[in-house]
Amino acid sequence: MPLLSARNLRKKYGDTEVVRGLDLDIEAGECFGLIGPNGAGKTTTLKMLLGLIAPDGGSIEILGTPVPLRGREARLRIGVVPQMDNLDPDFSVRENLLVYGRYFGMADSLIESRVPALLEFAGLASKADARITTLSGGMKRRLTLARALVNDPELIVLDEPTTGLDPQARHVIWQGLRRLISQGKTILLTTHFMEEAERLCDRLVIIDHGTAIAHGSPRDMIAAEIEPDVMEIYGERVADWGEQYGTTLCERFEITGETLFCYTRDCGRVLDQLRAQHTLRYLHRPSNLEDVFLKFTGRELRD
Amino acid sequence: MSLHDFTRPRLSLRFVPVWRRHFLVWRKLALSSILGNLADPMLYMLGFGYGLGSLMPEVGGARYITFLAAGTVCYSTMNSATFEVLYSGFSRMHVQKTWDAILNAPLNLDDVMLAELTWGASKSLLSGVAILAVIWALGLQASWLLSLWVLPVVILIGLTFSAMGLVMTALSPSYDFFMYYFTLVITPMVLLCGVFYPVDRLPDFLQIAAAFLPLSHAIDLVRPLILGEVPAHIFRHVAALLAWGGVSYWLAVGFTRRRLLK
Ligand SMILES: Nc1ncnc2c1ncn2[C@@H]1O[C@H](COP(=O)(O)OP(=O)(O)O)[C@@H](O)[C@H]1O
Ligand SMILES: [Mg+2]
Numbered sequence: 001m002p003l004l005s006a007r008n009l010r011k012k013y014g015d016t017e018v019v020r021g022l023d024l025d026i027e028a029g030e031c032f033g034l035i036g037p038n039g040a041g042k043t044t045t046l047k048m049l050l051g052l053i054a055p056d057g058g059s060i061e062i063l064g065t066p067v068p069l070r071g072r073e074a075r076l077r078i079g080v081v082p083q084m085d086n087l088d089p090d091f092s093v094r095e096n097l098l099v100y101g102r103y104f105g106m107a108d109s110l111i112e113s114r115v116p117a118l119l120e121f122a123g124l125a126s127k128a129d130a131r132i133t134t135l136s137g138g139m140k141r142r143l144t145l146a147r148a149l150v151n152d153p154e155l156i157v158l159d160e161p162t163t164g165l166d167p168q169a170r171h172v173i174w175q176g177l178r179r180l181i182s183q184g185k186t187i188l189l190t191t192h193f194m195e196e197a198e199r200l201c202d203r204l205v206i207i208d209h210g211t212a213i214a215h216g217s218p219r220d221m222i223a224a225e226i227e228p229d230v231m232e233i234y235g236e237r238v239a240d241w242g243e244q245y246g247t248t249l250c251e252r253f254e255i256t257g258e259t260l261f262c263y264t265r266d267c268g269r270v271l272d273q274l275r276a277q278h279t280l281r282y283l284h285r286p287s288n289l290e291d292v293f294l295k296f297t298g299r300e301l302r303d
Numbered sequence: 304m305s306l307h308d309f310t311r312p313r314l315s316l317r318f319v320p321v322w323r324r325h326f327l328v329w330r331k332l333a334l335s336s337i338l339g340n341l342a343d344p345m346l347y348m349l350g351f352g353y354g355l356g357s358l359m360p361e362v363g364g365a366r367y368i369t370f371l372a373a374g375t376v377c378y379s380t381m382n383s384a385t386f387e388v389l390y391s392g393f394s395r396m397h398v399q400k401t402w403d404a405i406l407n408a409p410l411n412l413d414d415v416m417l418a419e420l421t422w423g424a425s426k427s428l429l430s431g432v433a434i435l436a437v438i439w440a441l442g443l444q445a446s447w448l449l450s451l452w453v454l455p456v457v458i459l460i461g462l463t464f465s466a467m468g469l470v471m472t473a474l475s476p477s478y479d480f481f482m483y484y485f486t487l488v489i490t491p492m493v494l495l496c497g498v499f500y501p502v503d504r505l506p507d508f509l510q511i512a513a514a515f516l517p518l519s520h521a522i523d524l525v526r527p528l529i530l531g532e533v534p535a536h537i538f539r540h541v542a543a544l545l546a547w548g549g550v551s552y553w554l555a556v557g558f559t560r561r562r563l564l565k
Contacts, residue, residue, distance in 0.1 A: 013565075052406055053564055072409045080407035086400035099327065103408035153406075190383045281400035 001051060003028040003063060003155060003186050004049065005159055010043050011210075018044050021058070021211040028154075031177070033204030035293065037302040041210040042190035043083055049077060049188075050223055063154060064262065072233040079148030082275040083159040085140050087132045093119070094128045097150055104151040113212035119177065122146035138169025145176060145264060156191040158182060162196060174199060194290035206296055214294045217290050225295060227251050228288040231262040231270050235280040245273055256299045308564070309557035313469035321405055322425070324375070340426075341433040344379040345398075348372055348434065351499070363501045365530050369503040370442045373526035374498035376434045377518060380457050381464045385429035385489060388468035389481045394417050396472065402563070412563060416469065416556050423465030431457035438529060450544030453528050459541065460521045466470035467517070473562060478539060488513025492518045497526075517547040 005237070006027040011019040026032045047053045049060055051071015060067040060133060061192050065074040097118055099221050101111030118123045123140040132140065141161065148156055162170040170193075177200055181187060191197050197204050198218045205215040231250075233241060235261045240259040246253040249270045250262040264270055267284060274282045312434045315328065321534045326405035329336065352356040352368030402415050415470040428433060435453055444450035502510055513519050527534040534540065 050407065072411055075407065075409040082403060082407060083500075084400060088324070088401065088404075089330070090331055095327065100323045100404070100408065102323060103405060103410055105317075105320075105409070210533070240398040257340065 001025055004061070006049060006058060006060045008058040009045065009048055009055050009060070011041070011048060011053070012056050017056075018034075018210050019048070019055075022207065022210065022212055024049075024205065025048065025259045026155075026186060026188055028186050029181075029184050030202040031181050031189070033201035033202050034188065034190045034207065035192060035194070036190075036196050036207040037297050039302060040207045040297075042212075043159055043276060045207075046157055046188075046190065047075065048298040050078065050157065051078065056302055066283055076151065077154050079151060079153035079156045081141075081144050081148045081156070081158040081161050084165070085144055087140060087143060087147070088169070090127045091130045093124055093135070094130060096132065096143060097147055100147045106151065111150065114152070118146040118149060121149065121179070123172065128303075131198065138165050138172065141165060141169065141173060142176065149180075153185070155186045155188065160192070162191055162193065163193070170196075194288065194293050198289040206293060208297045216293065221292050222287055222289060227263040227265050228287055229264050229267040229272070230285050230287045230291060231264065231267060231287070232283040233260040233262060233274065233280050234258055235281065241280060245270075247282065249273060254294075261291075263291070305475050308560040309553070312416065312553060313411065314417060314549055315414060317410055317414045317557065318417035318421065321415060322422050324405075325402075325418065325422040329493065336401065337429075337485065340383060342432055343374055344382070344430070344434060346392075348375040348437070356499075363526075363558035364428070366443075368441075369438075369529060370501075370526070372434065372441075372443050373529040374439050374522055376431050376438070376453060376525050376529075377460055377521040378493060378498045378523065379434050380427045380431035380460045381489070381492075381518060381521070382427075383430035384461045385468045385484075386424045386465040387426045388423040388465045388472055389418055389475075389480065392472045393475060393478060393481075394425070395419075396559075396563075406563075412560055413556060415447035416552075416559060418553060419472075419503040420462060420465050421467060423468065427464070428457055431461070444529050449528045449531055451535070453525055456528070458519070458523045459544050459548075460517075461527075463517050463521075463544045463551070464550040466555060468476030470551050470558065473555050473558035492516050495519075517544055520544050 002025040003092065004024065006022065006024040009019050009022040010017060011189065011279045022045060028147070033081070034043055034045060048055045049062065049067065051068035051074060054068050063077050066215070067074050075284065081254060094115060094247050097115050098111050100107065101114070105215070116125070119128055122145060124139060124143060124146070127139065135143065163171050174196070175272065190247060201218060203217050205212045207213065214225065216224070236258060238258055239255060242253055242255055246260070246262070250264050252263045254261045262270055271284065274280065348371055352371045356371070358366030360369050367402065405415055406412065432454070435450065438444055438450065469532050471481060475481060497513070497514040497518050498518070502513050502519065505513065520543040524537065524540045
């Protein structure tokens with residue numbers, strides 16, 4: 001039986017349905033990604049799964065507990081990293097963990113016995129008594145993650161855990177998440193960083209406008225949906241190049257601004273052509289999850 | 304508007320850790336806040352009490368300072384509860400997102416609201432007690448024993464005005480909104496309900512209006528206790544404060560659910 005299963009989830013705001021019949025099954029011990037552009041309905045979906053807002057339709061069961069009916073009980077065994085940091089700015093690092101543990105009905109002695117390991121996990125052992133306002137963005141995020149672990153949850157839910165972090169800080173969070181996965185925790189994360197999803201997730205679902213448009217393991221999805229090679233071609237005249245060679249040399253190509261993405265199974269011919277000219281720069285790379293994502297969600301801007 | 308949001312507020316002891324959180328924040332910032340919260344009403348009470356009091360032989364059958372001190376206990380309790388749930392409560396709900404963090408834990412919005420209600424009352428108890436302490440220090444009370452009964456009344460006043468304030472917090476789009484509550488509700492109530500002068504000095508129609516207001520009931524309980532008398536109509540006044548508080552709390556929880564749980 002899956003650790004989390006949701007059937008035909010629906011949520012309406014006003015006249016717009018922002019989640020439209022979503023099905024999810026998450027197995028114990030896996031890292032599952034809910035990915036989609038801004039406004040796709042990721043946060044709304046997580047809030048329904050946590051029992052914080054009532055769905056307009058569908059059913060949810062987490063750890064054998066029906067949600068939202070018994071959402072409070074389900075949350076006893078879940079750790080949550082919200083999209084926006086909401087640490088207590090008046091407290092020290094240690095006090096944030098202590099106060100949060102109390103919300104789970106834990107005795108102070110139990111929480112205090114867990115604090116050193118949590119601080120070590122977050123790389124904040126030397127900051128135990130620092131005020132939150134003195135922490136960097138990355139430190140706050142790590143503390144929020146540690147706070148989500150105070151109840152030793154079976155499921156950890158993270159809403160865009162690395163948005164707004166610099167690459168160094170992002171890698172530290174990824175390390176932490178990998179450690180949790182290796183400890184057997186189940187992870188549900190949302191992100192719009194495809195690199196993050198590709199690195200961490202065993203399986204994922206791409207959603208847009210509240211519906212699932214593709215799902216599977218990152219590797220399978222890339223293999224199934226995208227040609228193995230991508231040639232990114234840059235320059236003012238890429239449109240001309242596309243017109244001349246696009247349909248013959250590429251299986252599929254797309255142009256945004258001054259970049260042309262040429263998807264191909266035979267990169268040799270494209271490379272030969274590009275080497276023979278001098279006006280366009282190019283980059284040859286294997287296809288990745290971002291290509292899958294853009295194929296399904298399009299390249300136009302979201303806000 | 305869904306009536307579903309307005310089902311009975313659930314009361315559970317799960318609010319206690321949230322109350323402790325507010326208490327811990329307060330303890331850290333206590334010194335500065337105590338001075339600001341407590342000094343102000345005391346200075347007014349002493350200044351007006353002795354300054355104006357020297358011009359008046361007796362007000363309502365007592366020295367003016369005593370008359371005013373009893374009113375100030377209620378006034379200060381009301382103000383302190385109101386400020387806490389409006390400004391600090393709004394910050395916790397909307398600005399600092401403290402409530403969001405709490406709701407991700409195994410607590411419900413009703414638990415968070417109960418913590419706000421009891422915390423507002425706790426902070427206002429401190430304000431009421433501070434004025435009471437001045438009363439004791441100056442020996443204004445006629446009877447020690449009766450003046451001790453002011454304490455439970457102060458708790459009731461704090462709960463009532465916290466609940467009323469929480470309705471505003473639930474409906475407010477921003478801090479600016481709270482000015483209306485002070486200008487349209489709190490200040491008129493202070494002027495109508497006999498904090499500074501006896502209500503029977505007002506025109507009849509204002510007296511009738513004042514009789515319904517919660518601050519009147521609070522003062523009708525506290526002032527006799529300071530003057531050494533058992534209040535008349537205790538049941539009616541307690542019931543009125545409970546009704547104002549109960550209905551307000553019910554509405555506040557309903558409006559807050561509607562605001563946040565969608
Ligand atoms: N409380 C709300 N009221 C009205 N619309 C909302 C509310 N919350 C989210 N939305 C809308 O629902 C859509 C999905 O939002 P969200 O789940 O936050 O997307 P994501 O997390 O994928 O960026 C967006 O169009 C957003 O504007
Ligand atoms: Mg979101």
